[in-house]
Amino acid sequence: MTPNHDELFTHNAPRPLADMLRPDDLDAVFGQDHLLSKDGTLRRMVEAAKAGQPFPSLIFWGAPGTGKTTIARLLADAIGMQFEPVSAVFDGVADLRRVFAKARENRAAGRKTLMFVDEVHRFNKAQQDGLLPHVEDGLVTLVGATTENPSFALNGALLSRCQVLVLNRLDEPALNQIIARAESHYGQALPITDEARAMLCAMADGDGRYCLNTVETIMAQISNASPMASSSSSGESGDLLSAEDLGKLLSQRAMAFDRAGDQHYNLMSVLHKSLRSSDADAALYWFARMVIGGEDVHYILRRLTRFAAEDIG
Template identity: 55%
Template sequence: MSDLFGAAGLEQDAPHPLADRLRPKALSEVVGQDHLLAKGAPLRRMLDAGRLSSSILWGPPGTGKTTIARLLAEDAKLEFEQISAIFSGVADLRKVFERAKARRQAGKGTLLFVDEIHRFNKAQQDSFLPHVESGVITLIGATTENPSFELNAALLSRAQVFTLNRLDDEALELLLKRAEEAEGRKLPLTEEARELMRSMADGDGRFMLNLAEEIFAEPEDRKPIEPKELAVIIQRRAPVYDKSDESHYNLASALQKSIRGSDVDAALYWAARMLVSGEDPRFVLRRLIVVASEDIGNADPQALPLAIAAKEAYEFLGQPEGEIAIGQLVTYLATAPKSNRAYVAFHNAKAVAKETGSLMPPMHAVNAPTKLMKELGYHKGYEYDHDAEGSFAGLNYFPDGMARQKFYEPTQFGFDKEIAKRLEYWDKKRREKSGS
């Protein structure tokens, strides 16, 4: 029926959701994924070189995986085929492969986009291999799960994995401005409610645009919505939990934020909600391992080893005893001291590393295994820290000519406090060494 509407030119006049109307028409319009799509970035380089290879797009919901796949097909001049691993089976795959073979004989290539590809079983995943290898299809798979856990090694070896980022605050605000431009009016929100809306979206652009569409349905002359009223609207439209769709990320977000906020009872509730609803405990454990590193970090260095141990305990015990380890882990993480300073420090270090490019390490920081390298000054000036007073020689290991950076600033909580003392001592000795 939709084909008949399309042929008659009526489909474009039918009502479309706001998120669909704002779907980017070119890769340059995709927000939040410049690390993949900007000039010189991996996907852009492949397109510019005219060799789009099979790939896996890994990222959370609402980050543009489907849109990127469709636009890649357009730029590469490939026929776009889309299937969902949730609704498709072997018969559907066979039909897609036959159509792709027919197109190839006519000199036309096919980009096959498989949404939720991790939901295909091993045999179904293996069925892609001969068609990828022969070039009948260029496979673009989308997954919200870690490909290392969910996809066959054989398939992974034939595809590049690209990680999509959750949309940051700047990207979400850009989407809101596009929505307001499309509607021809501002959203009736106070600045505080607008900020809360971006925060509640948790990096999901589609969720935010769907919510914006509901807010646009409010009377135009109404007073601006305050944060408390917005929270009621968000709760009203939150979907019923279903582990087979994207809504499980809402509960996962609530679990992480409860732990981050040291609300142990709420954290236990959200973990229990996920498990009694049929969520895969491995998904919960992966999220808890992230929390142990991101939100607790060096305030309690035992958090990450305990999270790994809980995963191993679950794998060893199975159901239902394995869930005991999950409960213990949730209570430990929620009551542990919190520090995201290591997470933030590494994020900032990566940003500076991108800016500074390929600066050489200082000569004392590199080895000199050959005579020529010694003559060129490699390894010159190096001091072996273990032989120095206090096992600290005080050398600077940033590139020559680059000012020292301060990425890591521990909190005064938990073990972070002890690390801060060490850093302060080392900084003092380093300054004495340099005479500054």
């Protein structure tokens, strides 16, 4: 049964912290300054649209938790479009027809429609082709979100009608801004040491949603957890949780990895670069990350053998 979109996208309690703290303005989005700063690509598009220029269809390519859905929703608000969300996982032809029918009603009433397709790479070729005529005639402005490389995951015909914008993984300053927003929501500082805070950011690995979910877990469990911090090795943190305490409180996050997609090639590339720069610690880290992620060890050995022959000699 297809989920009701009102149930999927409206704010109903109880809501996760990550949903409650979604930005309500593009200026409140952290970590995507290359797109949303005053001279950012997306900011310029928004200003042009406000001045009467057509807004282009877009593909947001980025890792989970980087703000793709949030930015799409805020875009619709910023440029005065009706926001119509679709999930390429749950929705089918009937749902697309419903959105296009609503878009025709909006057009008749003088309103424009922003059609947001989450996980757009999950649509098959026929479904992607079905979007083309409605994008071409301006019935909808398409904003698709994907975690996969659009060059491989999307049809060339659809790509030629869209601009691809890359959303970066959130860096530590952006994650700390998100944590500060959560602390403001709770009305208190997160009860962890600076070292534990750095560990939290490292565990998030650029994923803002994971970061907020972890903050919520800490705040929910801290009142019921035994006072571990008092036995921390530093002895100077009072009631603050140390990095070691945080590790006990939280389960380890699975490393982001795939054996056939971008991560497969990106991690091997950075392993090579670490070896070329004689950075043994970095090379061991990326090697371990690939092994823990499930990479074929024979593939790693073949690449290391090739590296030894070609780069070392």
